[in-house]
Every structure is written in structure tokens, then in C-alpha cells.
Amino acid sequence: MTALPLFGSSQRVQPWTGPSRLVLHCGFRKTGTTFIQDVLRDNAAKLPEGFAASPRETLTRGWRRAVADDIRKRNRATARELQREAQLLRAAIAAMPAKTALISDENLFGTDVVAxxxxxxxxxxxxxxxxxxxxxxxxxxxxxxxxxxxxxxxRSAWGQAVKRKGETADFDTWAARQPALDWESGIATIRAAVTSPVTVYAMEDDLAGEAPLMGRALFRHAGLDDATVATFDLPDASNTALPAGAMDLMRKLNGLGLSPKDRRAVSQLVEDNPEVFRR
Structure with a gap:
């Protein structure tokens, strides 16, 4: 990746006046993030005093859009927009009336497995x-x-590419196009680039045991005790895997040259009616 100048050394750093603890849940995509965000959103009124959560909403929307634009174009204009949105995000977080802020957004660095x-x-x-x-x-x-x-x-990332990005290839063909990926070296790449502490949890651990709950480790990490979490209303799972027949149909539809708007409409229709493909 070619980096363009972004944050100049001449910028004055203002003292931090926001939450005394800031937990940024960065994903990864397709690791239960939508469910976690739905839990936080649906139970906002049950969060303890001094705790605020922002589950992929307007707070980070501008930054997400700026990143997506930068990935597509990578020029000085997109670099300036990233800087502007980053400063707006800082101001918005600093204004949160909380001691602990939990921000969950898996798209802070784009929506691609490979850009x-x-x-x-x-x-x-x-x-x-x-x-x-x-x-x-x-x-x-x-x-x-x-x-x-x-x-x-x-496999889940491939399914998302079919549903959201117009992918036409079957899983094996798509997977063969991807570079070799593994969590150990990938996380090491991130740790080497950042200065903040990094904590990694396994999705499978949250879903094991007598009381499986996706997000439990994150909630505990952020300071939500089990008694509080036990009062939460749990949403139905969303953005889940579709039956094989539905995926085959969507791949064929993706190859018809429909406009993005029409393709999204048909895709949503298929996603909303998975039972048709289980008969």
C-alpha cells in the first residue's frame, strides 16, 4: 500500500477530555459482530451509569465512508477527508458523557478481505x-x-462477498484467489503497527460452555458484569449463512449485469426468504 501524508507533525494535540476508558471493538468482520452490535443497541437502556456504547452507528459512519473512498481512490483528497473525519470522530467520542465508552465497528478499515x-x-x-x-x-x-x-x-467472507459485492465465483474458486491468510501473522502485523494494547478473543470460546453468548468476552473486557449481561434481551441472529440453493441463485443473479440498486433489491429479497430454499 502506498501511504500518502496524512497527519502532519505540526498538529497540536489537545488534552483528552473524553471517557477515561475507550474500548474499540474492531471486528473482525464475520465473527459475530452484527449480533454483538444488536445486543448493545437493543439494551442501551440497561447499560450501567457511566457506560456508553456505540454499535456501528452514526458516530463512525463518516470515518467508514472516508476509508471506503480512500481504498478506492487513494489520493490526496481522500487523505484530507480521512483527516477531517478522524478529527470529527475524536470530537464526538470526547463528547460522550461516560467514563467507559465501547465502540463497535468492524468496518473501520474497510469491508474487504483483500482490497x-x-x-x-x-x-x-x-x-x-x-x-x-x-x-x-x-x-x-x-x-x-x-x-x-x-x-x-x-467461507462466511465469501458468502458476504456474494450477498454484498456481486461475487459470481463458487467458494473454491474464490478461495483460490485469496492470498494465504492466518490469524497469527495477521494479528502480528496489526500489533506491529499500533501503539494501543490489543486483545484478541476467539468466537468459539464465547459460544462454548453452559451459557454460550457471542460477545461475552468483550462485554466482560469492557466492564459489563455477568449480572448486568444476564438482564439483556437477546436479538435473533441476523446476517447469517444462506442455504446453498440461495447462494447459487445469488451468484447467477450477480452475473446478469443488473444495476447495483436492482442487484441489492433482489439480493435482499433472497435473504429475507431463505425458507424458500429449504423446501
């Missing part, structure tokens, strides 16, 4: 998260990631 320029999801994280660290200078930032079985993660 068009060949950068992997780990390289993208190592590129964009340090920009946020610079903007959030002085903030007590902690980074949290979830992983899952790599084979299952890749």
Missing part, C-alpha cells in the same frame, strides 16, 4: 487504525478483535 490493490484485511487494519490512534492522541484506547476458525471465516 483491489491487493492489501489484505490485516494490512488494511495496520494502515488505518494508526491514523485513528493519531487522531485520538491522549485517549486511553484499547483495541479488541475476535477471530474464528479460519476455514469457516473464509
Amino acid at each position: 483491489p490493490d491487493g492489501a489484505t484485511i490485516f494490512e488494511l487494519a495496520a494502515h488505518y487504525i494508526p491514523m485513528l490512534e493519531t487522531a485520538l492522541a491522549g485517549a486511553p484506547l484499547e483495541l479488541v478483535f475476535y477471530t474464528r476458525d479460519m476455514g469457516k471465516w473464509l
Whole structure:
């Protein structure tokens, strides 16, 4: 990846006046993030005093869009927009009336396993998260990631590419196009690029035991005790894997040259009616 100048050394760092603890749940994508965010969103009124959560909402939307634009274009204009959005994000977080802030957004470094320029999801994280660290200078930032079985993660990522990005290839063909990826070296790439503490949890650990709950390790990490979490209303699972027949149909639809708007509409129709493909 070619880095363009972003945050100049001449910038004055203002004292941090926001939450005394800032936990940034960065994904990874397809590791239960949507469920975690739904839990936080649905139970906002049950969070303890002094605790605030932002589950992939307006707080980070501008930064997400700036990153997506930068990945596509990579020029000085997109670099300036990243800087602007990073400073807006700093101001918004600093204004949160909380001692602990938990921000969950798996798309802070894009939505690709591999970007068009060949950068992997780990390289993208190592590129964009340090920009946020610079903007959030002085903030007590902690980074949290979830992983899952790599084979299952890749299959889920392929499914997302079919549903959201117009992928037409079957899984084996798609997987053969991907570079070799593994969690150990990927996380090491991120750790080497950032200065904030990094904590990694396994999705499988949250879903094991007598009381499985996706997100439990993150909730505990952020300071939500089990008694509080036990009062939470749990949402139905969303953005889940579709039946094989539905995936085959969507791949064929993706190859018809439909407009993005029409393709999304048909894709949503298929996603909303998975039972049709189980008969």
C-alpha cells in the first residue's frame, strides 16, 4: 500500500477530555459482530451509569465512508477527508458523557478481505487504525478483535462477498484467489503497527460452555458484569449463512449485469426468504 501524508507533525494535540476508558471493538468482520452490535443497541437502556456504547452507528459512519473512498481512490483528497473525519470522530467520542465508552465497528478499515490493490484485511487494519490512534492522541484506547476458525471465516467472507459485492465465483474458486491468510501473522502485523494494547478473543470460546453468548468476552473486557449481561434481551441472529440453493441463485443473479440498486433489491429479497430454499 502506498501511504500518502496524512497527519502532519505540526498538529497540536489537545488534552483528552473524553471517557477515561475507550474500548474499540474492531471486528473482525464475520465473527459475530452484527449480533454483538444488536445486543448493545437493543439494551442501551440497561447499560450501567457511566457506560456508553456505540454499535456501528452514526458516530463512525463518516470515518467508514472516508476509508471506503480512500481504498478506492487513494489520493490526496481522500487523505484530507480521512483527516477531517478522524478529527470529527475524536470530537464526538470526547463528547460522550461516560467514563467507559465501547465502540463497535468492524468496518473501520474497510469491508474487504483483500482490497483491489491487493492489501489484505490485516494490512488494511495496520494502515488505518494508526491514523485513528493519531487522531485520538491522549485517549486511553484499547483495541479488541475476535477471530474464528479460519476455514469457516473464509467461507462466511465469501458468502458476504456474494450477498454484498456481486461475487459470481463458487467458494473454491474464490478461495483460490485469496492470498494465504492466518490469524497469527495477521494479528502480528496489526500489533506491529499500533501503539494501543490489543486483545484478541476467539468466537468459539464465547459460544462454548453452559451459557454460550457471542460477545461475552468483550462485554466482560469492557466492564459489563455477568449480572448486568444476564438482564439483556437477546436479538435473533441476523446476517447469517444462506442455504446453498440461495447462494447459487445469488451468484447467477450477480452475473446478469443488473444495476447495483436492482442487484441489492433482489439480493435482499433472497435473504429475507431463505425458507424458500429449504423446501
